[in-house]
Amino acid sequence: MSAARRGLAALALVALSALPAAAGPWNRPKGSFYLKPAYNYLRAEELATPAGDVVAIPAFTKHEATFYFEYGLSSRLTVILDSIAYRESSLEDFESAGGIGDTRLALQWQLPGSGRFVFALRGALQFPTGDETKGKTLLPTGSGVYEGEVVLGAGVSLWNGRGWAQAGIGPQIRGGGLRDGFVYDAQLGGRLFGPVMLLFNLRGVQPWDTTPGDASTVSAAGFGDGVTYLAYGPGLIVELARGVALQLDVDGATNVRNIAKGPTYRVGLSISR
Amino acid sequence: MACQRAGRRLSVWVLASVTGTLAACGGGGSPTAPSAPAPTPAPTPAPTPTPVSGPTVLRGATFQSANGYSTEGRATIVRDGAAHRLELLDDFRTSRSGALDVRLCRDTRCTSSDLNLGEIRSFSGAQQYSLPDDGAAYRYAVIWCRGVNLPFGFGELR
Numbered sequence: 001m002s003a004a005r006r007g008l009a010a011l012a013l014v015a016l017s018a019l020p021a022a023a024g025p026w027n028r029p030k031g032s033f034y035l036k037p038a039y040n041y042l043r044a045e046e047l048a049t050p051a052g053d054v055v056a057i058p059a060f061t062k063h064e065a066t067f068y069f070e071y072g073l074s075s076r077l078t079v080i081l082d083s084i085a086y087r088e089s090s091l092e093d094f095e096s097a098g099g100i101g102d103t104r105l106a107l108q109w110q111l112p113g114s115g116r117f118v119f120a121l122r123g124a125l126q127f128p129t130g131d132e133t134k135g136k137t138l139l140p141t142g143s144g145v146y147e148g149e150v151v152l153g154a155g156v157s158l159w160n161g162r163g164w165a166q167a168g169i170g171p172q173i174r175g176g177g178l179r180d181g182f183v184y185d186a187q188l189g190g191r192l193f194g195p196v197m198l199l200f201n202l203r204g205v206q207p208w209d210t211t212p213g214d215a216s217t218v219s220a221a222g223f224g225d226g227v228t229y230l231a232y233g234p235g236l237i238v239e240l241a242r243g244v245a246l247q248l249d250v251d252g253a254t255n256v257r258n259i260a261k262g263p264t265y266r267v268g269l270s271i272s273r
Numbered sequence: 274m275a276c277q278r279a280g281r282r283l284s285v286w287v288l289a290s291v292t293g294t295l296a297a298c299g300g301g302g303s304p305t306a307p308s309a310p311a312p313t314p315a316p317t318p319a320p321t322p323t324p325v326s327g328p329t330v331l332r333g334a335t336f337q338s339a340n341g342y343s344t345e346g347r348a349t350i351v352r353d354g355a356a357h358r359l360e361l362l363d364d365f366r367t368s369r370s371g372a373l374d375v376r377l378c379r380d381t382r383c384t385s386s387d388l389n390l391g392e393i394r395s396f397s398g399a400q401q402y403s404l405p406d407d408g409a410a411y412r413y414a415v416i417w418c419r420g421v422n423l424p425f426g427f428g429e430l431r
Contacts, residue, residue: 034356047421051341057421094372136371138420140386212341258341 017140021189021197021237021247021270024166024178025153036247036270037085040064044262050212051255058092060220060260064101068268080122085132088139089221097134101144103127106154110135116158122151122168132223142158143223145176149183163190179227181207195239201249204230205268210257220260228257231264245270255268328353330408334414335426339381342368344426346416357404359390359414366397372390372420376401377411381427387411 006219013121028034042062046054069081084101106124113119130142167186174180185203192198207226219227233251240246253259304426333349346365359375367373373396378387388411390402408430416425 047423049341049423053340055340055423057423061420110421133371136420137369138371138418212338261325 017174021199021245022068023070023078023108024164025108025110025118025122025155025168025185027076027108027118027120028070028078030072030074030273032072034068034070034270034272036068036268038068038247038266038268040066040264040266042260042262042264044260046261047220048229048256048259048261050210050224050258051227052210054256054261057220057260058094060089060091060262062087062089062221062260063090066268068102076110078108078110080104080108080124080198082106082124084141086239087130089139089141090134091135091138091220095139097139097141099131099134099141101130102147102191113257116156118155120153120155122149122170124149124151124152130223138220140219140223143174143176143178145174145178147175147178148173148218151183151185159190165176165189179207179209181228188234189237195245197233197237197239199237199249200233201235202230202232203250204228204255206230206255219258222259224258226258228255229253229259230255233263235266237270243272245272284373291296305323318408331357332430336367336414336416336428337422337427338426342370342418342423342425344368344416346429349431350404350430352407354367354369357407359404359408361398361400361402363399365399367393367416367425369396370418370420370425372418373425374417374419376415376417377404378413378415378417378427378428379411380398381415381424383415383424389417 013195014175022034026193036164044060045056047057048054065086067083069077073079073118083103086098087101088096088098090096102126104126105269106122108122111119111121126143126147128142128146130140132140132142132144134140149172151168151170154168155164155166157164163186170182172183183205187199187201189197189199206228210226212230226243231251231253233249235247235249247268247270250263252263253261275338328329331350331352333347335347338344344367347362349360349362351360373393375390375393376383376387377390385405393416394400411430413427413429417426
């Protein structure tokens, strides 16, 4: 790699590190952090059944307070804590239930990259800190089982560090007899003007086997067996001050099974240093 | 000899005493006045025994899954005396869920006017639910999730 290209790559990395967005496959520099508390809201009047049919249901609403934290342990290691601090959901004419949700702890190792490209391997373990029995099991705050995933991610900086694209894919392992599958995600983002950045997000879960099984249960919340989705939608980041940004996202879903189908709105305030 | 004669006399006396006693109790009719045989009473027809009827199966259904949830096995409506019940048989099994009811419905999509027999007691195996009548107004046995208003499975009662 030429010195110029190496310099450009370093510049892009620094620029991306300074972006008020989750790092993705980029490493969080040692000692720096990114923290984003957020509020998520979903209202759905349709349920995708385990068979993949979309049927009308009484309105399902979900409110979530989430907490996302990244910390750079070293020049190659980033630790990530992602939790649902509180989740309340309800089904019209039935019940509402709330409580703490599940907690994920992940460790990301940045692999040697090349030029503008970076690669990372992320292992995550999800702890069943939520309660799968809430609302007669129809309104759980967690899956009730340990889950894990290993994701290989790749990223590329675009437009001289003013934008980025990233994608990841890897196996997902679910305990308690729930079906395993794979997870994937992708994001394209860039600075639109001044403090405003525009994103397009895509993420999904795909079980290896989607045949309805004995463990199929109603799970509007998306914790059940065979849950499948591809969520996609735009996002907006507005830098309010150095290291402080407001992020808005909205997503819809397709390729859905065993989950409520409706738009999700997210608003978060990130602090990074 | 004298001894034999005395014994015979004693036997006659005993026999006479015994027959006299029996006559006084009215147990054997008059031994001294044989008459026309007493009319044989008309045979009374044996009372028809009330049938000790066991449970009778009125209709039965075989479940099929719905909406991607698993339900299988059989159900029967049984009359037992004056009572009726829905029986889910040994081979019954359904997906686990909360708020899962057993219902008799006019269609596979239940409405509030259909008959809710209550929350399911077990996700598998034999179980019984009382019925107010023979359930003739309903065409389907349905395993119904009231949280999301969806059937997990149903069987047509025939």
